[in-house]
Amino acid sequence: MVKIEWWYWLVAGFLMIGLELVIPSFTIIWFGFGALLVGVILVLVPSLPVWFQILLWAIASVLFTVLWFKFLKPKGYRTHAGLSKEGIVGETGIIIKGTTDSFAKGKVRFRISFLGADEWTCFSEELLKVGDSVMVEDIEGQILKVKKL
Numbered sequence: 001m002v003k004i005e006w007w008y009w010l011v012a013g014f015l016m017i018g019l020e021l022v023i024p025s026f027t028i029i030w031f032g033f034g035a036l037l038v039g040v041i042l043v044l045v046p047s048l049p050v051w052f053q054i055l056l057w058a059i060a061s062v063l064f065t066v067l068w069f070k071f072l073k074p075k076g077y078r079t080h081a082g083l084s085k086e087g088i089v090g091e092t093g094i095i096i097k098g099t100t101d102s103f104a105k106g107k108v109r110f111r112i113s114f115l116g117a118d119e120w121t122c123f124s125e126e127l128l129k130v131g132d133s134v135m136v137e138d139i140e141g142q143i144l145k146v147k148k149l
Helices: 006-022 028-044 050-072 083-089
Strands: 092-097 106-113 117-123 132-141 143-146
Touching: 028 050, 028 143, 092 117
Parallel strands: 117 143
Antiparallel strands: 092 106, 092 132, 106 117, 132 143
16 A cells, blocks of 8 residues: 655645745645645654545645635736726826817826826817826727816
8 A cells, every 4th residue: 555654745735835936836835735735744743544535635725726816816906908998998187289170199107007008199178288198998909098077
């Protein structure tokens, strides 16, 4: 009968945690913590069968992963990067280059960057003057449709 010693689990756990540094997936680390947990439990209860150790490792690893991504992961400020329209529609900015007629192109500047830029080309159905406050109504490719506030 094969016997897995407690320190095998600790070595495997530390190797997986170290592997996370080489392959940053942020999931391997939780399997490493699962192995460390099994190693500690095996020190306390050395007569656990191998099948139960492996089952415990699998359950602990999945549980650690789920707990991290569901509850503990920092929520932080989430952008809609990659979702152009949802990331910028409704935002307000200041016109820094006005327009000479309806639908001419101007430039709007935002307080913070959206999708990698704080200045965007824009157009409006109304004339835009430098200093006007505008709100983004829509996005068409790389050009914003704005309206005066």
